[in-house]
Amino acid sequence: MSASTIESSARPLAPARATPTWSRWANDHRKWLFAAPAMAFVAVLIVFPVAWTVWLSLTDAEGSVRAEHSFIGLGNYLTVLTDTTRFWPAVLRTLEFTGGVLVVEVVLGMAIALLLWRPFRCEKWVRVAILLPLVATPVAVGMMWRLIFDPNIGLANTVLGWFGIGPQPWLAGEQSALPTTMLIDIWQWTPMVVLILLAGLTSLSDEPLEAALIDGAGAWQRFRHIILPLMMPTVIVAILLRGIDALKTFDILYATKGKGGGSFHEVETLNVYAYGLSFDYNEYGISSTVLIIFFLIIVGSMWVLTSRKKEAA
Amino acid sequence: MRARTPFTVFRVVALTVVVLTLIAPLVWMVAASLKTNVDIYDPGKALAFTPTLENYTKVLQQANYVDFIVNSLWIAFASTVLSLLIGVPAAYSMSRFAMRRSALVVLMARVIPAVSLLVPWYYVFSNLKMVGGFSVLILSHMFVALPLIVYIMMGYFDGLPLELEESALVDGLTPIGAFRRITLPLSTPGIATAGILSFIFSWNNFMFALVLSGADTKTLPVAIFDFVGYASIDWGGLMAASTVVTVPIMVIALFAQKYVVSGLTAGATKG
Numbered sequence: 208m209s210a211s212t213i214e215s216s217a218r219p220l221a222p223a224r225a226t227p228t229w230s231r232w233a234n235d236h237r238k239w240l241f242a243a244p245a246m247a248f249v250a251v252l253i254v255f256p257v258a259w260t261v262w263l264s265l266t267d268a269e270g271s272v273r274a275e276h277s278f279i280g281l282g283n284y285l286t287v288l289t290d291t292t293r294f295w296p297a298v299l300r301t302l303e304f305t306g307g308v309l310v311v312e313v314v315l316g317m318a319i320a321l322l323l324w325r326p327f328r329c330e331k332w333v334r335v336a337i338l339l340p341l342v343a344t345p346v347a348v349g350m351m352w353r354l355i356f357d358p359n360i361g362l363a364n365t366v367l368g369w370f371g372i373g374p375q376p377w378l379a380g381e382q383s384a385l386p387t388t389m390l391i392d393i394w395q396w397t398p399m400v401v402l403i404l405l406a407g408l409t410s411l412s413d414e415p416l417e418a419a420l421i422d423g424a425g426a427w428q429r430f431r432h433i434i435l436p437l438m439m440p441t442v443i444v445a446i447l448l449r450g451i452d453a454l455k456t457f458d459i460l461y462a463t464k465g466k467g468g469g470s471f472h473e474v475e476t477l478n479v480y481a482y483g484l485s486f487d488y489n490e491y492g493i494s495s496t497v498l499i500i501f502f503l504i505i506v507g508s509m510w511v512l513t514s515r516k517k518e519a520a
Numbered sequence: 521m522r523a524r525t526p527f528t529v530f531r532v533v534a535l536t537v538v539v540l541t542l543i544a545p546l547v548w549m550v551a552a553s554l555k556t557n558v559d560i561y562d563p564g565k566a567l568a569f570t571p572t573l574e575n576y577t578k579v580l581q582q583a584n585y586v587d588f589i590v591n592s593l594w595i596a597f598a599s600t601v602l603s604l605l606i607g608v609p610a611a612y613s614m615s616r617f618a619m620r621r622s623a624l625v626v627l628m629a630r631v632i633p634a635v636s637l638l639v640p641w642y643y644v645f646s647n648l649k650m651v652g653g654f655s656v657l658i659l660s661h662m663f664v665a666l667p668l669i670v671y672i673m674m675g676y677f678d679g680l681p682l683e684l685e686e687s688a689l690v691d692g693l694t695p696i697g698a699f700r701r702i703t704l705p706l707s708t709p710g711i712a713t714a715g716i717l718s719f720i721f722s723w724n725n726f727m728f729a730l731v732l733s734g735a736d737t738k739t740l741p742v743a744i745f746d747f748v749g750y751a752s753i754d755w756g757g758l759m760a761a762s763t764v765v766t767v768p769i770m771v772i773a774l775f776a777q778k779y780v781v782s783g784l785t786a787g788a789t790k791g
Contacts, residue, residue: 230694230696233696234694234695234696237613237695237696237699238613238616238617238619239613240609241609241610241612241613242609242610242613242614242619242622244605244606244609244610245606245607245609245610245626245666245670246610246622246625246626248606248662248666249625249626249628249629249666252637252641252659252663253628253629253632253637253663255640256636256637256639256640256641257632257636257637259639259640259643260636260637260639260640263639273643273647318534319535319538322531322534322535322538323535327531332539333535333538333539334777334781335774335777336538336539336542336543337542338773338774338777338780338781339542339543339546339770339773340542340546341773341784342720342724342769342770342772342773342780343546343724343766343769343770344723344724344726344740344741344744344762344765344766344769345724345726345741346724346726346741346744346745346765347549347741347744347761347762347763347765347766348766350744350747350748350758350759350761350762351545351546351548351549351759351762352545353748353753354548354549354552354560354755354758354759355545355548360560360561360563360755362544362545362548362566365563365566394541394542394545398542399784402781402784402785403784403785403788405785406785406788407788441788444787444788445788448788451630451631455633455634457634457726457727458726458727458741461726461745462726462744462745465748478633478635481633481635481636482635482727485635485638485639486638486731491639494635494639495636495639498633498635498636499636501633502631502632502633502636505631505633506631509631
């Protein structure tokens, strides 16, 4: 078809330079022509580094990135998987952090989304308040909470004092540091869950709810038997999106506790551990091994969730 | 459906608590940034204090924060524009030709822990003498922006009716011409959403610049982190620096609230 000739006669100024052959070729191959730059970018910046990481995990690379390294097979995997001082505690912290924040964020997020569901006055201002933590720079958020959780001058202990509760060590305590960072994550990211669930609630059709109301179902019954089942796919999307990021949390942990997750590694999750191995200790072989295992954990949990989503849908 | 009064009261109380919890820490941060360090240590001056801009002048003048602001702006802007340039056409192809597997490859970028990319990048870019330069920071931030843009724009293109493009073809436009003259102008809201979100994510990004930036190319989050690297913490300065990095992005988010929300919830309610 001579679509291009019609086009150039109608608009003589625009594509006159493009020869019909080139133009036709471009149009015929636009599928790949459009996708190619992005795909090439991804291939060069991801596929190659991932392959390299797999290779490094099978070598004894350490010290300088340029240093010689030799193939040692699965030696690193054996070292890492039998390491009960740093690796396994980091796995447990990662799971505790992710599981903990997900449960709280989804429950709180659902409660807040239900409160916001039906329109009301001042709705606009509540929505603004919800958006602010979400877009705040995580490193700055970490610093902000460091001041608030400071055991001596922090606002947190002052507020506890109002209720007659004694001062807590918060981020400074060996036991309390990880739960405190979880609180920070909950503050920043519950709004994200609220937004996603609210989008889901708004797109629910009214009929099943009205029918339930006519049948005399109470608020809890309506939530438990109508809203929750209908919302399940959206809830799983929220868990999926939030879960990927929670597993990989780095900024607030590094900003509040610094290298190695604090002096007792009290907030050292897998991501913080792998970062430290790579850039504080230059243990590239071990770090690549940790990263591969970490990646498998992420993909595994995503796979479980997506299959649950298909069941729920 | 009329809500009964007890519920309304409960709702007002509950939402007030929610809003206070979300806002109070931010207010506290800004308040501390306007206090002298003596006042920060004085619980009696929690809210009743004489505001001073001392911390801001200190941060902006002595600590070169103006340079870091410019760096952050430039890197966020360049990585967003470049990612839009390659991401929007890619998302179009992936949506129209249902290239789900290719889309999955791009979206993998969101799943992979960034640390695993940083070691190879660092090796290659330091051999190319690029570490510490703007180009490598822009490239690394594109890695965050691109999957986001492809994800949002694919959803957007999926929702655009095919009929408009088809009638443009009947009217004599080439398929690429139809994309350029019909689909792209119609996609402005989607592109705005993707662009704003990618700017925010780049502005907030910490880890890439932590490893790949040099003294001249440091971004704001790294500059803030360096603030606590030494001896005792200058809380006033630190809070001023934190305010400088968070407030601009919050202002952008407020003005573009609709776009930010639709970007963050993109794809959440589809099957």
